[in-house]
Amino acid sequence: MTRVEQDEQLTVRDVLARPAFRHAYLAAGRAGLGRPVRWVHIIEVIRFDQLLQGGEMILTTGAAFKNDTAAFLTYLDQLVRCEAACLCIEMGHHVSSVPDEWLREAEAVGLPVIVFPRSVRFIDITQDIHAYRINQHHRALQELEKTSRAFHRMTLASQGVGRVLELLRDSARASVIYVPQDGPPKFVPPVPEREAEAWLGFLADWRSRASAVGGRSGESNDAEGPAVAEHAGRSVVIQPVGAMGKTWAHLLLALGRKPQEYEFLILDSASLSIAQDLLRTRYVEERRLYSETLWVDDLLHLRLRDEEQVKLLAGGAYRQLNELAYRVVVIEFGDGSAPASGFADDGTESAGIHLSLAVRTVFEGQTFHPLMTLKNGRLVVIAFDKAPKRPVKERLRQALGALGQLKAAGDARLSAGVGRQGRGLLQAHVSYQEALQALSLAPILRRDPVFFDEIGVFHLLFHIADKGVLDSFVRTYLGPILDHDEAKGSDLLRTLKVYLDCDGSKRLAAERLFIVRQSLYYRLEKIEELLGADYMEPEKRLALQAGIRAFQLLRPDAPL
Numbered sequence: 001m002t003r004v005e006q007d008e009q010l011t012v013r014d015v016l017a018r019p020a021f022r023h024a025y026l027a028a029g030r031a032g033l034g035r036p037v038r039w040v041h042i043i044e045v046i047r048f049d050q051l052l053q054g055g056e057m058i059l060t061t062g063a064a065f066k067n068d069t070a071a072f073l074t075y076l077d078q079l080v081r082c083e084a085a086c087l088c089i090e091m092g093h094h095v096s097s098v099p100d101e102w103l104r105e106a107e108a109v110g111l112p113v114i115v116f117p118r119s120v121r122f123i124d125i126t127q128d129i130h131a132y133r134i135n136q137h138h139r140a141l142q143e144l145e146k147t148s149r150a151f152h153r154m155t156l157a158s159q160g161v162g163r164v165l166e167l168l169r170d171s172a173r174a175s176v177i178y179v180p181q182d183g184p185p186k187f188v189p190p191v192p193e194r195e196a197e198a199w200l201g202f203l204a205d206w207r208s209r210a211s212a213v214g215g216r217s218g219e220s221n222d223a224e225g226p227a228v229a230e231h232a233g234r235s236v237v238i239q240p241v242g243a244m245g246k247t248w249a250h251l252l253l254a255l256g257r258k259p260q261e262y263e264f265l266i267l268d269s270a271s272l273s274i275a276q277d278l279l280r281t282r283y284v285e286e287r288r289l290y291s292e293t294l295w296v297d298d299l300l301h302l303r304l305r306d307e308e309q310v311k312l313l314a315g316g317a318y319r320q321l322n323e324l325a326y327r328v329v330v331i332e333f334g335d336g337s338a339p340a341s342g343f344a345d346d347g348t349e350s351a352g353i354h355l356s357l358a359v360r361t362v363f364e365g366q367t368f369h370p371l372m373t374l375k376n377g378r379l380v381v382i383a384f385d386k387a388p389k390r391p392v393k394e395r396l397r398q399a400l401g402a403l404g405q406l407k408a409a410g411d412a413r414l415s416a417g418v419g420r421q422g423r424g425l426l427q428a429h430v431s432y433q434e435a436l437q438a439l440s441l442a443p444i445l446r447r448d449p450v451f452f453d454e455i456g457v458f459h460l461l462f463h464i465a466d467k468g469v470l471d472s473f474v475r476t477y478l479g480p481i482l483d484h485d486e487a488k489g490s491d492l493l494r495t496l497k498v499y500l501d502c503d504g505s506k507r508l509a510a511e512r513l514f515i516v517r518q519s520l521y522y523r524l525e526k527i528e529e530l531l532g533a534d535y536m537e538p539e540k541r542l543a544l545q546a547g548i549r550a551f552q553l554l555r556p557d558a559p560l
Contacts, residue, residue: 009260011035016114018132020125024114025115027098028111029109040129042126046065046074049082058079073105086114140262147266148266168188169189175187175254206229226240235258238251238252248278251274286353295313297380300373300380300432310425327420328382328383328418328431328432332415362399368396416448417438417439417442420434461553467554481496
């Protein structure tokens with residue numbers, strides 16, 4: 001399948017062959033006859049920088065410059081800066097001849113100047129060219145739809161990446177280069193080894209530069225559009241191929257011309273087809289991994305304690321994993337979209353595998369090796385750190401943030417708790433319990449993710465199994481405040497919490513409470529009356545802050 005002939009670019013040379021130009025002649029700028037003509041525009045004003053987008057054929061009677069050479073040069077300079085395709089001048093009332101000086105200037109910049117020696121209907125020209133371009137665009141869309149369907153059929157038939165690349169080559173009439181993250185690159189048509197190395201070096205340099213300026217990189221978001229660069233005298237369109245927030249490959253289209261809309265669209269269609277094929281391959285692999293790691297749930301719940309059995313289940317990866325540092329992450333989805341445990345039917349299992357695939361992709365993108373299990377609507381990840389010299393918390397936050405963005409399309413909100421660092425698979429249950437405790441504090445602390453080693457005094461409060469002891473502690477130090485709030489409908493407990501959290505700064509406390517300073521003063525006077533004038537003394541202040549945290553633990557729904 002090839003692109004239709006009518007989709008070739010319409011050039012200035014082609015326009016001169018149209019019937020409307022049978023009496024016109026080229027006066028200057030023969031070097032620019034190959035320029036593409038995107039549209040036709042009539043300009044009879046001297047200033048028009050903002051009116052053009054490039055590639056326009058400009059029609060004029062010369063009313064803007066008449067016989068004024070300086071005005072013409074101003075007009076010409078704007079055409080050059082706006083990358084107009086050519087200038088067509090009608091001889092008549094405003095311009096009776098084109099001076100040689102004008103033609104020399106146009107020749108110097110390579111801008112074709114076409115002269116109509118007699119009056120011509122501009123409406124006939126615009127209708128002819130515009131109709132041609134519209135029909136050309138329509139045929140290109142038909143060809144694009146036809147090719148896209150062929151890509152789709154190849155994906156459904158599992159015909160592989162090679163067939164897609166060949167069809168892309170034929171459709172775009174360009175060289176195609178496919179560079180996966182894992183696996184050998186493919187060149188269609190094949191190229192000598194030295195040329196292949198040059199292309200791979202070009203892509204590596206481009207990715208490095210893009211990464212340095214905060215653009216695309218090896219882990220770039222697949223939502224990013226294609227980029228255009230130059231290499232070996234050719235225009236190269238670089239399209240990332242991937243899904244779930246990770247780029248799995250790059251697809252390059254090397255053209256001997258400036259890329260047009262058709263090339264971008266056909267490249268996008270091909271990359272989507274390849275991404276679907278890669279996703280299917282990864283789904284099959286994820287199903288295998290998923291079935292092989294069902295033992296992780298037994299490990300975390302201490303139903304599996306024999307090291308030899310763990311070695312057998314973990315296989316060849318046991319030694320490496322057992323030596324790597326890890327953190328257990330428990331992820332809960334606010335919309336209940338995570339499948340329930342059990343996987344009683346294929347539909348639920350399929351949903352679980354898709355979720356597992358998304359999480360694996362995101363965590364691997366941040367240099368973690370994840371072992372996963374799904375239990376009671378929560379996804380549990382043992383994230384083994386393969387890059388210990390990089391800040392682990394920052395990478396975990398980035399991974400969970402990326403996962404949250406993936407789920408945002410379904411209006412889902414995730415919460416996550418992260419346990420402390422551990423080593424040795426048989427100790428993973430410790431970090432797991434910590435992650436669960438951290439997750440339970442997410443609605444109280446109002447932040448995600450919650451790291452267990454950042455929960456402060458809650459660490460101690462969790463170990464007080466007798467809730468009566470906590471309640472007694474709360475009543476001892478906060479009883480008067482709680483009774484006053486209940487009786488008067490006041491908000492003194494929240495005021496006290498914010499004031500203490502702000503380290504006694506009245507200005508910051510008033511700002512966080514969204515009240516004026518005078519209102520805060522009144523509330524603090526009431527708090528002092530209820531708690532005593534010494535409530536800001538170190539020991540009592542510490543007890544009040546611990547009491548507030550204990551109250552939050554007992555009453556997680558309280559609006560504090």
